[in-house]
Amino acid sequence: MEKIQIDIAIVGAGGAGLRAAIALAESDPNLRIALLSKVYPMRSHTCAAEGGAAGVIKGDDSLDLHFSDTVGGGDWLCDQDAVEYFINEAPKELTQLEHWGCPWSREPDGSVAVRPFGGMKIKRTWFAADKSGFHILHTLFQTSLQYPSIRRFDEFYTTDLLVEDGRCQGCTAIEMSTGLMYQFQAKSVIVCTGGAGRIFSFTTNGAIKTGDGMALAFRAGVALKDMEFVQYHPTGLPGTGILLTEGCRGEGGILVNKHGYRYLQDYGMGPEPPLGEPVLKTMELGPRDRLCQAFWHEQRKGNTVSTQWGDCVHLDLRHLGEKKINERLPFVRDLSISYVGKDPVHDLIPIRPVVHYMMGGIHTDINAATTMPGLYAAGECACVSINGANRLGSNSLTELLVFGKRAALNAIEYISSGGKDVDDAAVTKLANEAQGRITTLFQKSNGTETISGLRKEMTDTMEQGAGIYRTEESLKETCNKLNELRSRFSAVELNDKSNVFNTDLFSALELGAMLDVAETVAVGALERKESRGSHQRLDHTQRDDNNYLKHTVAYHDKTDPPRIDYLDVVITKSKPGVRDYSGDKK
């Protein structure tokens, strides 16, 4: 087996992984860095983020306001020390991107422009039209090319973390074009693999978002935190689940039901302001969890529109006019015309809530460190937690920058403190065992299960049991189903026996990761007997701070469902209160 000896390995080359790599290379050109990804960096799903990145920059804004919006938006499940750090660093990181060439949209005076976003009291979302994530990703990728010490391993699928003596000492990965296994011996590993939206059937997430890094850490003994908090985005295109950015509403778009009525005013987010005069942090600029819950109720009341793709409501952008739509939302216009045949300039756009983001992830602290020495995580795959029970739109692009860098700097500090040498013999033995597991999967015959069959059963049961509203009954059913699927997974047989770009093999590995991750979502949700943020229980409708102002942590078990435990939330200056999105109406 090929052996690559480096100082720090980064798994995942999206926004967080690239930001970490650049921070490492800038800090010390002699560091040996390996950047692994199962796709080329520019394919990473950061590219699909549209609306923008939040950071306090304008004179009318303050760090305190960004803090209170974020903590309230997260229904007080955020760790407030981490939020404070995040908010302080946010403007610096966004300015750094500006220096690296990110084509941020501008005000007439040449300063960076900001737009309103849901749940934010002040306009503070930096944007590059409606392709902000795309531009951030490409800016980072292109910037990273000037650092020769960043050694990229594109299209390498990471299979295992190598843990010896309680420390993470590297990982194994398969070179996809050859099927060869490599061991990466590293003093520290940073996981930046993004989300896991593909555990649901209807999602904005690309095919690659299968929770690989979450599963890596989970199986290595690190907890996954707050996994039951799954964000639905209110405005997905029906059928495909393609995202239409919250920027649509930031720019003044409205949501109407089949009667043309702005129904959000019936769900504590009114009063309705005049068309074209959006009031921040109310109505369409409320938080995502509330908007999606309102859709669910409208659907039950029979107020949704039936379409060939199922029930929808309408997003109306027509009053913005063609010029503004072309300038601020050109991608939205293109996507709507192409995929549902509706031109936002002239037509109402059918939309519905769609799984978008995992608030939960690998349990990390404010240093982006996990509980395992040497192992760090940043971006959507991690849970710091700044997002709590509901992330505010445009905080996550900033998060991957702030904590990508933080992970890198802390990993350097960790490896510099001495005694972090890799135990070659022991790690090689572990790598050989990892290789053995892949070989077993590869050679297995007489399989009775198919990858696509199990995957469909998984996504169906997640959608049915662990969606916007949940009950004990629905969750129990989903938990049982997932545990069953996890055992049936061992009967999967690969049809493809080639070593070259064997996507049958990688689909199987991804499915294994998704099953593990999905189970933490369902079990965490079953055990959390309250409603908070994106986790809504029809049988426990109130937030319960006495019992559940806590982070859920889920630990892996090879055969049984994950073991659940709880951790205190860090509260520094904002006591849990009422989330008010009614503006001045009391």
Next chain:
Amino acid sequence: MSERQVEVEILRYDPETDQAPKLQSYSVPCQEEWVVLDAITYIKDHIDTTVSFRWSCHMAVCGSCGMMVNGEPALSCKSFLRDYPDKIRIEPLAHFPIVRDLVVQLDDFMEKLNRVKPYIIPKEKKSVSDGQHKQSPAQLKAFKQYTLCINCTLCYAACPQYGLVPDFIGPAAMALAHRYNLDSRDGGREQRQEVVATDEGVWECSFVGACSEVCPKQVDPAGAIQQMKIASTVDWYKEHLMPWSKP
């Protein structure tokens, strides 16, 4: 929703077992609103799990799923079946070596992207604490179009020159060089000129314009290359006829 049976031919090739690539045909029950990629994932999930291809975002922004669809380079996630007849031929992108089935080798493209120095080479050092650069909307507009490239490499598959002369840096990488040259924050044009104002760079382009025609993001690399040719010509005249004008 109405269903249509489409015959999808896919070029198959596994270097471990095949002497040469060959077409394999699948009959796929397709929904009317499907894109070509949906038909291929249907095959993968329900008919033949051994077909290899790349895809991710399904919204024409990640650039993974470029293929030849009936002989034309296209993003399969944005190629609607309604625009095609009942028989479709899918092949890997032209001009690239095949790794396996529809997966092509991108090493050459990645190297060329790197070679044009596609990052800000600052005019003057500025630290984050100095704050942001001012850049007017007009200055942004000057290069914005060239930032939209998703690196899908359809333009390389369409470019006859790249097919003939593999050393040609090619449309996407050149457009990206142009993008940074035009950025008001950048001072690196001279460094990039060493790479692009060469026989492997702008002077290799025969201005067929196929790159701009197939670009799914309207980046217009052909236009970028023409502008770079003009700028390089001006450089040449300045250097040879007005040597005193050189800084």
